[in-house]
Amino acid sequence: MNDEAGLRAPRKAVEIKGVSKVFGTYQALKPVSFDIYDNEFFTLLGPSGCGKTTLLRMIAGFEQPTTGQIFLHGSNIQGLPPHKRRVNTVFQSYALFPHMSVEQNIGFGLENLGWSKDRRDARVADMLRLVHMEAFAGRKPQQLSGGQRQRVALARALAPEPEVLLLDEPLSALDLKLRQAMRDELRILQRKTGITFVFVTHDQEEALDLSDRICVLGDGEIQQLGTPAAIYEEPSNRFVADFIGETNFLDAEVIAVNGEQATVTTQLGMTLTASHKKAVAGQKAFMSIRPEKISLPAQANPIAVDGTIMGTNYLGGYTYYLVETGGTTLRISKRNSVSRGQMFEIGQSVKVGFAAESVRILGA
């Protein structure tokens, strides 16, 4: 394709074309199609059992697609065994070779690719430096902590400079603090190496934090694919709105649909016009609003309702309030930026408000 206005179309690293997987009689993955671009941090996000690992294993070559094809930088890799695909995997359990030292683990792939000893040693040293493990070169995996093993697994998979790096929930075995630290390191590693990362997780926060783009999988199919902001702000269905972040769902009746906007009557009594997806006039729909987008107390908000505080959850940085209003309970989060004196009491009557722009209407 020709470049337009100096903009170069990003090169496709992986193309998934109508790929599905059936185990026996069980459809683990319905046919899906999407592209992953070069130098991208791409995340497959979804609840347990939705087929994330299956998809990743098909890219790596450990499973064969039941239908469809996978292209790696333009060439069809159908039927190519794993050791002939320029793709490396960071396994969830790390899968470090217990009988080899850290150095030998990292050098294993290079050796199989036929690199000379000098070149190999230099590369292993670079990798050790990259993941800050120089001091542990001679250790066996059993002599390392979980976080250190993680780094070795990353170094081992990155050493052969794969066209794509696959990571299957690499952080799930680490404790919370380490997980946070490793997230930053992963992002930095991806930037430094410029290698395309395909990252699998069921942790939506991790996905939002790390990804350039997220593919939300559910029930064996793609629910939505887009940037973290698009997925959070403009979920395309109830599943995505529910799975990514937190939200309040309210019943609504669609009065009219006008292009991107839908007018609905909500459970709270008022009528409002907001962005929508798949709303059909005259039918039922859901209205979704995020807890942090509701003001408590209502400021100069165009939409305001009366309510009663039913519960509070103090979480340090912010507090969750449960406010009963119009026959439903809204979950509202409020930053604890001011002193604790400002907090609301249970039973207190309050006015809460929000803007129609913060609302998303989703067809039932």
Next chain:
Amino acid sequence: MKPSARKPNWNVLGLLPAHLIMVLTLIIPIGIIIVVSFSTRGPYGGFEYVFTTAPYKQLLFNEGWTGELEFNPQYLIVVARTLVLSAVTTSICLLLSFPVAYFIALRRPTIKVLLIYLVTLPFWVSMIVRVYSWIIILGKDGVIEKTLRGVGLVDNMGSLLFGNTAMLVGLVYSYIPLMILPIFASIEKLDPALIEASHDLYGNRLITLRRVILPLTRPGMIAGAILVFVPSLGAVLEPTLLGGGKTMMMGNLIQLQFGGARNWPLGAAIAIVLMAAVMIFLVFQGLRSMRIEGLERAS
């Protein structure tokens, strides 16, 4: 002094029954065998408590009429044959067992249980019957000869029975389950993700076998080697039934001395030599695996 040192050491007392059993069933009998091996042969079998090293000398030398010693390799050949046959048995078992164990380990759980049961099935049948059946298979007019003749491959074949080959077949057949089981266990324990990791890192099947699967299943192979080699050294039934009484191994040589030959001291001396061989083998294996572990820890 540590406070615990003042307490009576109950561990020793608690283990007393175990120690007693060890002494009664292991130390004392071995002591008796050692005493017998240094005793004089009785005129009508049995032995007399007269100290002599003659049985050990007899292993290597014949005593001439005038008392001069004359080298006699007869027993040494039996010892050598025993060692060689046991080593070859162990090697063949190792080569055959690995693919079998690997095949079983990759089956579905129900089939796996069934196959493992089949591997252990021969143990439910008397050893004598099992070894005897090989006489029917290998013997003159046996299954193999008849088949080959029927197909027209051979006209007149000598008996396959009564020789080193027949004994080897019997030994491999008898002890191969003891090799399959520990290797199967170590393959079972192998994390499949490690094999996938090897393929992922550009290792083909051969590299994966050599660099990942074999090193990680070595403990099972060592255990299997010990389990096959040690009883092979002491095998009695296979050489007796399949060796035809002429080609002997240490096991039936000992039996002969205590039985037909009525030379208890010589039988005891051979038994001691056999035991020493086993112990040297085990110590050697132990040192080797300790050195391997030490190397792994040091590196």
